[in-house]
Amino acid sequence: MRALIYPEYGRLEVGEWPEPQAGAGEVLIEVAACGICGSELGSFAANSKRRTPPLVMGHEFAGRIAALGEGVSGLAVGQRVMVNALVHCGGCTLCRRGLTHLCRNRQVFGMNRQGAFAERVAVPAHVVYPLPDSVSPLQGSLVEPLGNGVHVMELVRGNDLETALVCGAGTIGLFCMQAARAAGAQRIAVTDTNDHRLGIAREIGADVTWNARRDDIVAAALAWTEGEGVSLAIDAVGAPESRRDSIRATRPGGDIVWIGLHENEATLTTYDIVLPEKRVIGSYGANDADLRRAIQLFAEGKIALDPWVQTFPLAEGDRVFLQMLRQELPAIKAVLVP
Ligand SMILES: [Zn+2]
Numbered sequence: 257m258r259a260l261i262y263p264e265y266g267r268l269e270v271g272e273w274p275e276p277q278a279g280a281g282e283v284l285i286e287v288a289a290c291g292i293c294g295s296e297l298g299s300f301a302a303n304s305k306r307r308t309p310p311l312v313m314g315h316e317f318a319g320r321i322a323a324l325g326e327g328v329s330g331l332a333v334g335q336r337v338m339v340n341a342l343v344h345c346g347g348c349t350l351c352r353r354g355l356t357h358l359c360r361n362r363q364v365f366g367m368n369r370q371g372a373f374a375e376r377v378a379v380p381a382h383v384v385y386p387l388p389d390s391v392s393p394l395q396g397s398l399v400e401p402l403g404n405g406v407h408v409m410e411l412v413r414g415n416d417l418e419t420a421l422v423c424g425a426g427t428i429g430l431f432c433m434q435a436a437r438a439a440g441a442q443r444i445a446v447t448d449t450n451d452h453r454l455g456i457a458r459e460i461g462a463d464v465t466w467n468a469r470r471d472d473i474v475a476a477a478l479a480w481t482e483g484e485g486v487s488l489a490i491d492a493v494g495a496p497e498s499r500r501d502s503i504r505a506t507r508p509g510g511d512i513v514w515i516g517l518h519e520n521e522a523t524l525t526t527y528d529i530v531l532p533e534k535r536v537i538g539s540y541g542a543n544d545a546d547l548r549r550a551i552q553l554f555a556e557g558k559i560a561l562d563p564w565v566q567t568f569p570l571a572e573g574d575r576v577f578l579q580m581l582r583q584e585l586p587a588i589k590a591v592l593v594p
């Protein structure tokens with residue numbers, strides 16, 4: 257079958273890959289759409305050991321069930337589905353606590369298993385989610401990244417959400433923004449260093465945007481909230497500056513969620529957290545309930561994908577991947593269609 261293959265470090269090509277088979281407890285998916293994730297662009301650019309070639313990447317996908325493996329029940333051939341990017345074991349102590357997204361034995365498509373930049377992929381039946389008719393294959397492929405935004409909002413249940421600041425207008429930032437709106441955030445500010453992205457953020461619902469290259473984000477956030485600071489800040493960048501800004505722009509007693517992974521280390525002044533009693537929370541991935549909620553948000557028409565998500569044929573996957581890496585395309589999110 258045809259696939260976008262990562263044959264060795266520094267190289268990508270569209271070519272032939274062995275046909276996958278649905279093993280026991282698995283189903284074979286005919287891929288309809290698979291998004292290119294920032295984590296994959298980053299891995300490729302850095303020759304990361306997290307994704308070692310030869311490999312087919314791709315973990316944000318939706319499609320149709322083409323075959324059922326032995327012992328699979330409750331699913332049917334022809335059914336339209338999306339698939340969780342993370343495969344959890346179900347048996348470890350974290351899975352048993354309901355923290356399936358943090359499973360100690362988790363596998364990721366396109367990392368530890370064949371991914372979905374391909375015509376077909378075999379997946380365990382327990383990570384498959386049927387899609388309602390009202391959710392398109394493109395929307396289905398974006399359930400997982402939207403689920404990340406839904407998860408952030410679940411972590412801050414109880415926050416008044418009068419004002420929210422989202423640092424970063426990439427895919428995760430724009431989904432966090434829309435998940436925050438759907439969760440009841442009244443006024444939302446978005447920051448980025450790219451004016452094109454900030455324009456898109458305003459177009460799909462940001463009340464105000466600031467350019468982190470030109471504007472003092474903390475001063476802007478304080479002025480915007482009569483000197484108090486925002487109720488919630490979400491850092492979808494993960495740079496030392498955005499982490500620091502997210503803390504300082506938040507009001508005393510407010511919540512800060514870090515989901516961006518740009519850099520590992522940051523220098524912080526800890527009194528900014530302790531004395532005003534702020535909560536800094538890490539967020540990773542999406543659990544079962546988050547994915548179901550994300551599917552529901554798409555079905556309710558609450559999530560805008562225009563004009564920032566663009567589809568491309570899988571046959572052009574190598575070119576599109578490299579152009580996304582060099583930020584040569586106007587799209588913030590590229591989705592490959594076999
Ligand atoms: Zn991803």
Ligand SMILES: [Zn+2]
Nearest residue numbers: 345348351359
């Ligand atoms: Zn587990």
